Amino acid sequence: MRICKTFTFLSIFIVLFYNCSLPADDEDEGNPEEDNTTSELPWEGETDKFTINSKEGLRLNDPQENAGTAYVTIPSSSVKNTRWEFGVRLTFNPSANNYARFYLTSSSNVLSGNVNGYYIQIGGAKDNVALYRQNGEQPKLLASGREVMKGNNSPKLYIKVECDNNGYWTFWTRLESENEYTKEKQVKDNNILKLDTVDEEYVRVLDRPTGHYSIREIIEGMKAFKGNCIIQTMFLKGSYKGQDMDNTSDKFVLPWLEAVKEIAPRQVMIYTIDRETPDHDLQKATHEELDRIAERIRETGIPVSVSY
Numbered sequence: 641m642r643i644c645k646t647f648t649f650l651s652i653f654i655v656l657f658y659n660c661s662l663p664a665d666d667e668d669e670g671n672p673e674e675d676n677t678t679s680e681l682p683w684e685g686e687t688d689k690f691t692i693n694s695k696e697g698l699r700l701n702d703p704q705e706n707a708g709t710a711y712v713t714i715p716s717s718s719v720k721n722t723r724w725e726f727g728v729r730l731t732f733n734p735s736a737n738n739y740a741r742f743y744l745t746s747s748s749n750v751l752s753g754n755v756n757g758y759y760i761q762i763g764g765a766k767d768n769v770a771l772y773r774q775n776g777e778q779p780k781l782l783a784s785g786r787e788v789m790k791g792n793n794s795p796k797l798y799i800k801v802e803c804d805n806n807g808y809w810t811f812w813t814r815l816e817s818e819n820e821y822t823k824e825k826q827v828k829d830n831n832i833l834k835l836d837t838v839d840e841e842y843v844r845v846l847d848r849p850t851g852h853y854s855i856r857e858i859i860e861g862m863k864a865f866k867g868n869c870i871i872q873t874m875f876l877k878g879s880y881k882g883q884d885m886d887n888t889s890d891k892f893v894l895p896w897l898e899a900v901k902e903i904a905p906r907q908v909m910i911y912t913i914d915r916e917t918p919d920h921d922l923q924k925a926t927h928e929e930l931d932r933i934a935e936r937i938r939e940t941g942i943p944v945s946v947s948y
Contacts, residue, residue: 685712711751719866729796734763747864756861785824831869878923911947
């Protein structure tokens with residue numbers, strides 16, 4: 641059995657129990673309450689705020705007056721072709737300020753900061769279960785389920801999530817009173833991420849980012865999606881403010897290609913400018929140049945699309 645990368649973000653009074661398990665194939669799901677492996681997992685983070693044992697699973701101990709957040713994590717490396725299963729019991733009716741997040745994957749094991757990844761949110765403004773993608777500080781709702789916890793002051797439910805090799809996410813829920821899971825939603829997340837070059841000076845001249853900027857940190861954040869992303873890159877030629885902006889040469893393409901292989905996306909999209917730019921010295925990359933770059937990507941085994 642493989643163990644998925646689980647980052648659990650808990651607000652006050654939330655009790656989470658039992659583990660996230662990943663069957664290698666479509667095996668009998670059984671009952672998650674019969675699985676006692678939660679206490680054996682290598683939990684890290686704010687473990688002093690939790691009780692972790694085979695009887696209770698994972699339980700938050702924070703008293704009511706200590707409002708805030710608490711989290712624990714376990715490491716893993718799976719996203720594609722992966723299943724997560726877990727159970728949750730809340731000791732309150734969830735609200736916009738009281739909810740649980742079960743991170744399926746994250747770029748950091750410190751969940752109180754900016755992270756890239758996917759999570760299931762239990763409760764919130766609606767009494768439902770929803771799937772989100774997070775890019776830095778920005779969460780994006782991918783799929784929202786039925787309001788299974790509406791009017792329930794102590795809901796107990798089971799959740800199952802799957803991600804296939806093509807980026808389709810599916811999740812199911814089951815209340816304790818229900819005999820079978822209900823399929824909530826299936827959604828394909830294209831998760832298109834921009835990476836025009838790995839040359840920081842090039843980015844500073846052309847894109848002019850403000851504040852802290854690190855190509856290495858961006859690449860690490862993209863890697864956190866474990867291949868469940870599409871890299872989009874614009875190639876162009878010419879100059880900008882007297883500086884050479886031709887990123888079609890090997891000087892730029894080869895280091896960029898190494899970063900792409902490191903990220904291992906499910907697809908790469910390359911294109912060039914399709915209209916006149918404010919700086920008339922910037923020019924379109926030619927068909928031949930884009931085709932040459934595309935062929936190098938194909939040699940890595942990563943699918944690529946080209947827009948001229």
